[in-house]
Amino acid sequence: MTNFRKDTILFEIKKHLQKFKLSDGIFCDGIDVSTTQKLASAFQLPKREVEVVALENEIIPRRYLRNIGTIGIKGQTKLLKSKVAVVGLGGLGGAAIELLARLGVGQIIVIDGDVFEESNLNRQLLATEENIGEEKTLSAVRRVTKINSSVEVYPYQVMADEGEFKEILKGTDVIVDALDTFSARSALQRAAKNLNVPLVHGAIAGFVGEVSTIFPEDPGLDSVFSSSQKVERGAETSLGTPTATPIMVAALQVQEVVKVLLKIGKPLRNRLLFLDCETSSIEIIEL
Amino acid sequence: MMKIELRFYATLVKYAEKNEIPQFSFVEIEEGATIASLLNKFNILEKHVHIAMVNGRSVESNQGLQDGDRVALFPPVGGG
Incomplete structure (x- = not known):
């Protein structure tokens, strides 16, 4: 201009x-x-x-x-000029876009190939009784626009593989990992590294969750994912994903996004924050 | 003997229950123990432990343990 x-x-x-x-x-x-x-x-x-x-x-x-x-006027300006991608629009992703829109992150890419089903209603902020069967990205666009029409949303209704991640995520400032399988998370991590974009990982099971921020030059969570690659899912298969956990973990992820975008605070680099809401414990694990 | 703090998280709490110890407790182990021998002592399947942490640091199963160490065991977590 x-x-x-x-x-x-x-x-x-x-x-x-x-x-x-x-x-x-x-x-x-x-x-x-x-x-x-x-x-x-x-x-x-x-x-x-x-x-x-x-x-x-x-x-x-x-x-x-x-x-x-x-965050100051400069911080708010920077957020408005930023582009953040949220990959996965389940419990984590639905809450993350809500917060990013209210913060005023100017551009949000949303990626998910799924539609809403009734079992999503317990925790996924985008899911309502009216939109069961609807594409998740469609609801995401609608919700963000309702909250903050200054935010531009770019929807990708696809279960993306590594190659598609690399195409779609070009030019993003930070990527939020809100996926739900180890193989997809691993593919996203490789794509983020290849694109030289920081990635904020989050995962949940029962009353526990974890968050970590991976810069392109960091070793990342390969060591964490690799021991799980024989299985696609973790403790959530038996503990489920109750209501409050994804909201808390998504909030922590968005806080990491803000820290990375505005270069403030101390992001969780080479560390994994493990939150257990049942025992009210937080462990910060040096990786 | 050495005394360490041992914490089980999420699905691994079942091992605390099987051993009739609290989820967070202090336990006695032999001098020279490692993470692997600790898991063995409490009949914990290594494949169920995604991360073993000693004093805030992720470690391998051959990591030696010292008196007063704080050990926490985590399962894989992958839900979204």
């Missing part, structure tokens, strides 16, 4: 300025959702680009007001 165009958009944004109160009592300039929509339509731009112009001029879209105290 040229500076002239940015100035023109900013001029229009300034006509709709409102004063919002930040958490610490300081007032800031901001715009609301309807202004973003109006200007995006007038300038024929994606809404997130209007929001980016606003943020670059320290004007905060009200919808992100409660993010700013922690």
Whole structure:
């Protein structure tokens, strides 16, 4: 976008300025959702680009007001300019896209070849009684757009193999592993490494779950997956996947995504966080 | 004899029950014990243990154990 165009958009944004109160009592300039929509339509731009112009001029879209105290205006701008892929739209993936959309991650790729069935209703936020039998990616697009229409969603209704992962995931900033078989997770990890993209792994069974962040140069979870490659699934085959566990693990995964995108905190690199909600234990395992 | 802390997670809790010890407990083992001999002592099938952790670090089954070590055993977890 040229500076002239940015100035023109900013001029229009300034006509709709409102004063919002930040958490610490300081007032800031901001715009609301309807202004973003109006200007995006007038300038024929994606809404997130209007929001980016606003943020670059320290004007905060009200919808992100409660993010700013922690991640700052620069952090919010970076999130809006980022592209994150969520691979698998089950318990983990459905919760992850909900959080990524509310955070304001500008572009989300969603990949799953499945349709909803009744056994998904206990935990998968995208599953409802009305959409049993429907393609998961379709519900994902609908849900993200309902939450935050500034986010662009790119759906891929496919059970992808390693080659397809490499094609689809080109240009992403972070990939979320929300799959449910060891072979698919392993293929995704190889694709992420090949594409030079960080991967946030998450898995659940019963009241336990695990999270780890793998940068392309890290050894990754090959050693963890390899001993399981004779079996496709883990403890979840006997313990099932009850309601709260995937939501907690997806939340931890999204937090890792934020840390990686904004280069803040200490991502779980070469470490596996193992969460046991039944005993209220967290083990951080050096791999 | 040495005393170590032993923790069983998720599906491996069944081995704590079979051995009539709590899920998290302190157990006595012989000097010079390894992860492999620990698993043997408690009749734990090695193929069921996905990760063995000693003092916060993932280790192989030939890892030697010391008095006061904290050992945790994890099954494979793969649900999404």
